[in-house]
């Protein structure tokens with residue numbers, strides 16, 4: 001598929017990579033339904049996208065909430081005539097050790113169920129709900145072809161301190177394979193991108209020494225740019241033989 005054919009939902013579009021994906025797609029002529037829980041971020045995105053050759057509309061949507069996701073897909077479908085794409089990008093982190101013993105008191109602290117659930121809800125249930133709504137509507141209305149891109153992470157191999165995030169990102173890759181196989185008969189492809197350390201606003205507050213230490217373990221000794229991740233997204237959209245697989249863009253890092 002070509003970028004200017006896309007009528008595509010981008011989740012988590014108010015910041016970081018989602019914002020870059022939404023702007024790049026709108027500038028390439030796509031119709032973009034940009035959603036997020038961050039209303040101010042969406043407003044500034046809409047302003048920035050106003051001069052794009054495509055079209056960008058915004059929705060305040062919580063991807064972890066079924067009714068909110070159903071409303072997004074129903075309204076965006078009507079606004080653009082139909083939809084044929086989705087980037088499952090919205091994500092959060094709530095890190096901590098699984099079990100931690102205090103050296104002085106001997107007290108054992110457990111990873112909280114609340115932190116587990118928040119990350120599973122946004123990073124795994126969210127993509128499930130969004131992919132389900134898109135696929136159901138496309139199949140119901142006989143719209144094809146289509147493409148779903150899931151943003152996973154290098155953490156899917158099991159990153160210490162991320163028991164919730166690693167499980168969600170690994171689950172997302174498992175479902176990329178499963179949805180890719182199940183939806184192939186309807187002309188819908190599904191791919192994932194697994195980024196390493198990406199240059200996003202989250203790193204802006206990081207002291208240079210800490211950043212340097214972090215990059216010591218990266219074979220290419222550098223961050224991945226948001227545009228390098230978008231290149232992988234673009235590859236998945238455009239390559240009609242690609243489905244049920246993951247593209248890893250991580251500067252060679254293995255956790």
Ligand SMILES: NC(=O)c1ccc[n+]([C@@H]2O[C@H](COP(=O)([O-])OP(=O)(O)OC[C@H]3O[C@@H](n4cnc5c(N)ncnc54)[C@H](O)[C@@H]3O)[C@@H](O)[C@H]2O)c1
Nearest residue numbers: 012014015016017036037062063089090091153195198200
């Ligand atoms: N930054 C990295 O180095 C990196 C590496 C690997 C994977 N990732 C993944 O890439 C994706 C984007 O990461 P980023 O660094 O650009 O993040 P970011 O924090 O800059 O942006 C995430 C966006 O998701 C939105 N969001 C959070 N909860 C939401 C919800 N319930 N419903 C809708 N929107 C919600 C936030 O408001 C935010 O705008 C995430 O899935 C993240 O896990 C990031």
